[in-house]
Amino acid sequence: MRITYDPEVDAAYIYLTDVELEPGRDTIPLETPDGSAMVNMDWKDGKIVGLEVLDASILLHPDLLAQATSPGRS
Template identity: 35%
Template sequence: MADVRVTYDAEADAAYLYFTDPRINVRVARMYPCDPVQVEGMINLDFDETSHLVGIEILSARSKLPAYLLETAEQIGRDGDPG
């Protein structure tokens, strides 16, 4: 089973799920916001220039993701630095 990197900013209540090889620097070429009314929140899908899904941003993550996932996620601050 593949590992997926998950980061979480508790202050912003925002999580990010990465679907890329951590050894490769991938640039997000476009973002597709899901309809916040239909998903009851803000979820953004990020794609690279070849239309591969590279990550998912979840705002109001505590209401969307299981607690164990947020507890085990890499904790980051608002400036993007771990810790």
């Protein structure tokens, strides 16, 4: 698992696999407890492969964001 975070847009992506994610994933919006739907779940070949979190600084715990790298960096 790895996490990227872009503070300019306050968005994080949580990769649940080390396999390179290619186009062709299905994305399902998820409702957060307050109903703001700021999380998208990506599926590929019947498996959950990642989560996109918008407003990440609000929804994710700070220790998780501290592990994140910038998008485009490993």
